[in-house]
Amino acid sequence: MTDQSAASFFGDMYPYRNRLRTNAAFPEKGRDPEEVYEELLKMSGEEDKKWETGQVSGTMYHGGKPHYAFLNRVFSLFSYVNLLQRDLCPSGTKFEAEIVSMTAKMLNGDAARAMNDQDEVVGVVTSGGTESIFNGVYVHREWAREEKGITQPEMVVPTTIHPAFDKAAHYLGIKIIHVPVNQNFEADVAAMRKAINRNTIMVCGSAGCYPYGIIDPLKELSDLAQEFKIGMHVDGCLGGFILPWVEKLGYDIPPFDFRLPGVTSMSCDTHKYGYGLKGTSVVLVRNRKLRRYMFFSKADWPGGVYASPTFQGSRSGGLSAATWAAMVTMGESGYLEAARRIMTTADKIRAGIAQIPEIQIMGKSTFLIAMTSNVVDIYHVNDYLASKGWRMNGCQLPAGFHFCITLPQTEPGIAERFIEDLKAGVAYAKNPAQPMPMSGALYGLSGTADGKEILKQGMVAWLEATYEL
Ligand SMILES: Cc1ncc(COP(=O)(O)O)c(C=O)c1O
Structure with a gap:
């Protein structure tokens, strides 16, 4: 694996390492719950910002803070209950x-x-x-x-x-x-x-x-x-x-x-x-x-x-x-309305892609749109989108990426902004800043037996890295 692909593989996995206390063992004395909560609030606040823009494919399916707050309230009523013990619950x-x-x-x-x-x-x-x-x-x-x-x-x-x-x-x-x-x-x-x-x-x-x-x-x-x-x-x-x-x-x-x-x-x-x-x-x-x-x-x-x-x-x-x-508060009408919003957004994105001759949609899509190109390197397009805050899901064999439309993308203006950035991404891919696209560096490996083995080892190393302090 190249240094560049290793860097994108491991990314910035430890943003809190130098900012927050590392607990390699129990703190000698239990910490103040409010202080701990404040610390967690900061972390979740920073991490929520990444998807709240509506630029993340899949992952966050509802996105509505009042909805999550309600579910969390419900969760708290039964969080400590063990479902194996039905006499108690x-x-x-x-x-x-x-x-x-x-x-x-x-x-x-x-x-x-x-x-x-x-x-x-x-x-x-x-x-x-x-x-x-x-x-x-x-x-x-x-x-x-x-x-x-x-x-x-x-x-x-x-x-x-x-x-x-x-x-x-x-x-x-x-x-x-x-x-x-x-x-x-x-x-x-x-x-x-x-x-x-x-x-x-x-x-x-x-x-x-x-x-x-x-x-x-x-x-x-x-x-x-x-x-x-x-x-x-x-x-x-x-x-x-x-x-x-x-x-x-x-x-x-x-x-x-x-x-x-x-x-x-x-x-x-x-x-x-x-x-x-x-x-x-x-x-x-x-x-x-x-x-x-x-x-x-x-x-x-x-x-x-x-x-x-x-x-x-x-x-x-x-x-x-x-x-x-979640199911009884959404009800049929809630699921239907959510699907309508998602499909309206997906249709808008499909119509926008139809105006970009360099991009092709892969197969018959509904709520998830996979894209490829036989003109430009699609991974350069993905790099450009990433630089604009979009997070697509990479595909390989053949090269592409997908955008899984969820409720956060149905907010006004997001579909239009995506199409604008996609067009600009195609222009970038015709004259990229570097020959090897960041998002393609990994996928390029899986085409050969040796490459596949290197990639597998890299993924195991990544899993190991997720347990480093
Ligand atoms: C089609 C499909 N099947 C199975 C799974 C696995 O689900 P989970 O990650 O909840 O285990 C996923 C996850 O994205 C999926 O998209």
Whole structure:
């Protein structure tokens, strides 16, 4: 890795090192809570400034300070409650059963029941998208072993699927087969068909995928799953809480949920477009039998009997309470209005991009717009945008970046300012200040085996650096 790319990789990770006291060990005497709070207030104030401008892609989905203040008030009522101990907190059962039910209704769980009276979409609340995906994959591994005798499980996914699937496959001992996407950046169903064999337990697709926001051809994948009698997970972590409302607004959105008969599980993040606090998500499965595979219990433990629904043990009741409160205060009208504002902004940005011949939108976009260029180096454009305070998400293979539109971008003037800066970014890219773009220096590495290895080592070093004082 070059010095320049290492610098951009590690960035300024320790801005507080020389300004605030470092606690390598407990302070000998407990500090004054007010003094500690003041210190934290300064940090959060500085960090909030980075996204409050509306220039950050994704990440901050709601952005409304009164909304967060309300959720934090709710959180504080149950923050110290352990959801494993339902005798002490029956409220947790109300929150989680209702979160799951509202999510299943939104994703057309009733359609599954109508198709087959053995089916009833049920689910659990997890800690985030990754854990929802982990559980979705896990139930299929257990189902396939129990009911099909598969002991060398494999799963088939498009290359655009989120790395959480690779992580699940890695932890669960499943072989994951990545199939390149087609020229529209959508899952190539014919190629995925060829990758299926007698050890395949499931196929997966996204609604929409993280790199491009694209909805894979899920109807065709559902047909495939049914034909081969295997499972199918739809990753709706990103789109699951916005696409239902975008569809209701009249946009052309193909069915992506339990209306498809082959869909056996779906992940959907309350902590993204569900507008909850960070730390919750929902995973739904097509019937109770599948959910049973997720549950864990131990009857002969000296510590008593133990049961937990997901990978986690103790969990804070505050997060589920806040998620529930976000959902019931938003209501259908709130989600619909948020989707309308986001899509109006996305449409404005798309119209602006259409006036810039050097920039192309990658695939059929909705709330997330991925851009590339066959004229200029798109990473130079990204460097310019970064210099103007924008924070896009870089894509690679092929080079590009995406702008995931959330509520902070719907404030007046932001879409227009983005298009102006994008145009100026294209002009900059035609005559850049330095030949190697900062934001492309890392991605350039992943095209070769050696480069990939260097990059992997660099990422591990970055993770290590996040635990340095
Ligand atoms: C499509 C998709 N799937 C899964 C995830 C993983 O979610 P989390 O980061 O909450 O674990 C993300 C996160 O951005 C995502 O965009």
